[in-house]
Amino acid sequence: MTADTSTVRSRGRARSDDPEKSLRANPAKILIGIVGMVVIVWFLANLFLAFGYHPEWFGNKIVIAILAIIGGVGGAALLFFFLNMFIEGLPSRLSQGAIPYAFILPGLFFVGLMLIYPTFQTINYSFANADSTAYVGLANYKTIFGDPEFWQSILNNVLWLLIVPAVVVAFGVIVAVLSDKLSANGEKASKSLIFLPMAISFVGATAIWGLVYAYNNPGQTQTGLLNAIWTAFGGQPQTWLQIETAKLNSILLMVILIWLQVGFAMVLLSSAIKGVPEDTIEAARIDGAGEFQIFWQVVIPQIKGTIITVFVTVFILVLKVFDIVYVSTNGAYNTNVIANLFFNKLFAASQAGQATAIVVVLLIAVIPLIWYQIKHFRDEEANR
Amino acid sequence: MSRALMKDGRPRSTFSIVTMSILALLWTIPTIGLLVTSFRTRDDAASSGWWTALFNPFSANWTTSNYSGAWTGADLGSGFINSIVVAIPATVIPIMFAAFAAYAFTFMEFPFKEFFFLLIIAVMVVPIQVAFQPMLNILGPRGLGISGQYIAVWLLHTGFGMPLCIYTLRNYMSTLPRSIVESAKIDGCSHYQTFWRLVVPMSIPAIAAFATLQFLWVWNDLLIAKLFLNSSNTTVIVKLQQLLGTQGQGAELLTAGAFISMIVPMLVFFALQRFMVRGLTSGAVKG
Incomplete structure (x- = not known):
């Protein structure tokens, strides 16, 4: 691939422009980066615990809403800012190798935490009891x-x-x-x-179609569209979603x-x-x-x-x-x-x-x- | 059969016009039924079909009390605000994280790159149901104790939206000219600067497309909101689902409630339809 070779070449060129910078670590940046990340996480955790346990501190719901949006979005942005500062503070050889991972790992962390780890944990829990505290072998599958x-x-x-x-x-x-x-x-x-x-x-759609499938007792005016058409052609009103014949309810x-x-x-x-x-x-x-x-x-x-x-x-x-x-x-x-x-x-x-x-x-x-x-x-x- | 030509010179197809009109009507009627019913009084709605009100609009009893009843009485108003609080960060946060990852996957070379990307592709199909019991343990009282709060749901939506977001943005970024990024590097820009000043502005169409879809998914989600939000933080969709269970008293609020829950997605749809289309055509599969 031509793109790869050009990456290497240009990286080499950038480095030769400023040889000292590539060697030294920048302790100030590393420190600010780490402290910044810790403070952000600590602050956000407390903010959200406060929302949960002391909603009265904030007056009303709208205030909490606005603070939550600013805190959530701004917090994530600041977290990235400090992470990048930390990486840039590392000695260049380390930082060059670490930058790609600093870019992908926060994203992958979420994927790992919410999808990959739970996949294995779920398989694990499937051999455990009702509140996942003791193993029961194959009993759940049985x-x-x-x-x-x-x-x-x-x-x-x-x-x-x-x-x-x-x-x-x-x-x-x-x-x-x-x-x-x-x-x-x-x-x-x-x-x-x-x-x-x-x-x-899906919930809204089910509400919409609930009106189409609605049922009124025979003799009353049918307010459901399907029953109105059905009775207009001489049929008896039906409770459509209860008809199991030919899986009609599932099909509806x-x-x-x-x-x-x-x-x-x-x-x-x-x-x-x-x-x-x-x-x-x-x-x-x-x-x-x-x-x-x-x-x-x-x-x-x-x-x-x-x-x-x-x-x-x-x-x-x-x-x-x-x-x-x-x-x-x-x-x-x-x-x-x-x-x-x-x-x-x-x-x-x-x-x-x-x-x-x-x-x-x-x-x-x-x-x-x-x-x-x-x-x-x-x-x-x-x-x- | 008419062989008349349209303005652009193509032949007019009567069959297409008739069939498409019927299909468009069929697709619209259920929603119109809901909209009309939501403005009818309880007695009217119970004694005649909504179409009778539509055919005799002047003899029908129109009312907006269903809306005020649903908004305050059935508490959809607070659900509505909760939905906004849930949906905006749950849209923005995954995009921020995913954009960095997509940049690295597009413009950087590093060990295990292909492995990580195939991992992302594989988990796009994994059903999110796998996450529930483990995450209830981690976020719930046995773990961090944040289950029930907004932040729990943001974290979950961030995780579930991430694979697709990385994939979509990476697909888009790989169509950007590499030479621009290369020359930025020669000019001495760090990756962080290149990312913010060049790649993000150029990726705005893809970001907007994904944001539109993610916002709709989060807004319309029932499962995660129901399991991970407590009753004072819960979204308008969960409130609507609870209304759907009620029979008799309060049933007339359902149609208005359903419409309240649909207003924001509809506005998004009409304002941002082209972004939605672009997002979907960029190969979106959600797990």
């Missing part, structure tokens, strides 16, 4: 595998995984292709409307997620479709291909990479789908999914052992995805 609710959740999760990503991609492609044929304003407006749910929380919950995610798929696919070279389409047209043939044989192969990316992204999201089920049925009427089962074991039942065992099952399910991510990254780097 309990969850013996629980019909667990298998029901796995089955539902598989259904979600089979249906949602595929439907989202299909809608995404349709919307992206059709909106591309509209006038500029029409395209912008229609895409905005379909994209809008992306900004809405999937509709909420599909509604939320099509905008995301559309955005990615639309930019991919706009990247398809016009002359490939023109050439096919001259060869006498119809619009449908052009779509399947010219456009789709060229956006295949994006389709896979969208599919995998939605797949990962669906694997952990929680909010919609938790808020709407909380797993009743056979709608439970793994992430909701986990939450209820951890939060409502206080069964940390079983909860972590469920997460381990989830972890095993994402291993192929980790492999895919790394492979995908390597391919992209090779093409860069």
Whole structure:
């Protein structure tokens, strides 16, 4: 790589400009750096403990809010400032080697603390009791595998995984292709409307769709949109989210997620479709291909990479789908999914052992995805 | 079938116009239903569908009492403020840390660089559920005792947003011309100066894109807020989830509450839509 050699060369040049500086440490900078970092951490810790235990010191909520934002953001900035001062104070040979790590380690520290360490600790806890204080061997796994609710959740999760990503991609492609044929304003407006749910929380979306699925007793006016349409065609009003036949209730919950995610798929696919070279389409047209043939044989192969990316992204999201089920049925009427089962074991039942065992099952399910991510990254780097 | 041309000379496609209109309508109707219902009185909402109010706007009883009821009575107002306090630092802090890391991954050579970056890519897919029991132990009464406070949630969102943020920013920074960074070095700038004066200003589009997405994720999050915030610090989304559980008395506040929780994300959406699009197209997968 040419970039590497030029880095070495220029670093050598910079050093030869000022030879003394590269040797000496700067104790003042080191000291200020360390003291600064310690003071910041100490001050922030006390500030936030004060927020928690003595909110009356600050008057009202708004004051706490503003102080918290300034403290949090400013504190992080100052922490970096002092860290850099500390590194710059080190003798140059040490500091040259240390700078990259000073840049990446604070970020990696968070990743390590919040994701990597907990992954192993969770595996560890899955062999421990309900409050993670003593080992119980495989008892948690025996309990969850013996629980019909667990298998029901796995089955539902598989259904979600089979249906949602595929439907989202299909809608995404349709919307992206059709909106591309509209006038500029029409395209912008229609895409905005379909994209809008992306900004809405899962909880908000469930509230919105709760109105669509609402039920009133027969004879009363139906205020739910679905029941209003259903009864207009002569049907009896239904409590939609309680219908287990053909997994209808699960499918109606999937509709909420599909509604939320099509905008995301559309955005990615639309930019991919706009990247398809016009002359490939023109050439096919001259060869006498119809619009449908052009779509399947010219456009789709060229956006295949994006389709896979969208599919995998939605797949990962669906694997952990929680909010919609938790808020709407909380797993009743056979709608439970793994992430909701986990939450209820951890939060409502206080069964940390079983909860972590469920997460381990989830972890095993994402291993192929980790492999895919790394492979995908390597391919992209090779093409860069 | 009309073969008329549009202004830009492409043929007008009736099929596309009709299908897209139907789809856009289908996607919008549920939200309109919520908005209309939130302005109706309890009795109206219980006795007729929201569309009747929309078709006869002058005979319907409109009210804003649902909003005042939800804001003060159901305490969504304090949840709203809490959401702001949670979301702003939880957006800014991870970006600050990640930008430094992305700079190092893009412009520096050091041992184990590829290993560290593959680690970041791998943990992007790890479900955040792995963190809950261990972090409840570390942050909770058995550990630091900060669980329930804002700072606990900031730390968690910083950790969970970090891999994706590093990845997105690094992807963007590697499209910047290396020659600029090289020449800054020759001019005697330290990495710290190069970072603040050159790379950060040039990376603003990517930073804004990620910030928009991270803000929405944090604002809309239920799981972390529910587990790691105590009831006086909890966010508007958790308050809304608690409202969703209520039947009968107070049920009319739900629609207004849902809309209160959606106002900020909607404003972000309409003001920063292009940043959102850019963030998503830069290859975002969140774990």
